[in-house]
Amino acid sequence: MIQFERSSVMNFENAIRGARNPMNSWAKGDSYYDEKGQYILGPNDLSLAKRLRLAGPDHRKYIRQIFVSVDITAPLYWWKEYDTYKISTVANSTSTMHKIxxxxxxxxxxxxxxxxxxxxxxxxxxxxxxxxxxxxxxxxxxxxxxxxxxxxLPSSYEQMRTCTMNYENLINMYYSRKSHKLMEWHSFCDWVQTLPYAKELILAEKEKEEG
Known part of the structure; x- marks a missing residue:
């Protein structure tokens, strides 16, 4: 079993503005905050974001500036696999050593x-x-x-960690793990799909193949 709580996605505004830096095209930016305080990508910005996403890692640096924080409760056997993702990820866990x-x-x-x-x-x-x-x-x-x-203590013992990562991390995790034997990874991929603009910016490779 795996649970995802208190998900938060941050820095969309700055990331998209930075994506326009190479061409000095800030005047074309059309994103805005709605009445709920959510950042909405306008047609121009969304089109640019999707093109850069598909252009590959060298061109989609802005993806690495979209940050995610989430509390994940999962068994230790799943955390052992998650821990292979060390670059640009941080996790602060509850302690089995001190509080077991x-x-x-x-x-x-x-x-x-x-x-x-x-x-x-x-x-x-x-x-x-x-x-x-x-x-x-x-x-x-x-x-x-x-x-x-x-x-x-069995490896099925559940531990909660507050994790931070970015959308580039999630692209790698999603496509590496979406067909994994562990059902926890399938749940992880389902959670990824709920994040803002996940379809366009994380699952974009699938869209490209189907197109």
Whole structure:
């Protein structure tokens, strides 16, 4: 399971203005803020943005200036794959090292939506063991019990991270992962599609192929 909360897209105005710098074409800019404070790309700016997007990384530098922030809650096995994307991404996570003992372990702390019945029963036993060891650690404060929690923790344990990235990162992630075996990546790609102008600026390669 994976969740996306508090998504925020920033710096569209500055990115689009910068896209016009090479040709000094600022006078053709026609974007504006609507009554809700959302930045709307006018026909001229949207046309330019789409052309530059399809022209390739050398010409679409403005894409790297459109920033995204989002809180993602996902299992550790998914985060291991996400962590391969290091360039221009930042993630600040909740700490398993410092806070692993701070709350009761429950089944809902772990992704289990694709477990077989046998797998679910095994996870339930592990959760019960973790909680028993946690209680022991709280009572006796022995480091070996804390270490046992850390090493016994399954990779299905869910962690929340506040992540920042840009639209160029999302282009790479989307096309690298949209056919991945893990369903969490499919959910990630679905989330990407909800972002402002994702169809034009992130999924543009698909539009090009279909055109």
């Amino acid at each position: 003992h701070a709350k009761e372990f429950t089944l809902d702390d772990f992704s289990h939506d694709h477990l077989t019945e046998e797998g679910l029963e095994s996870l339930k036993r592990t959760v019960s063991d973790l909680e028993r060891i946690r209680q022991k650690y709280l009572e006796e404060k022995k480091k070996e019990d804390w270490y046992t929690l850390v090493q016994l």
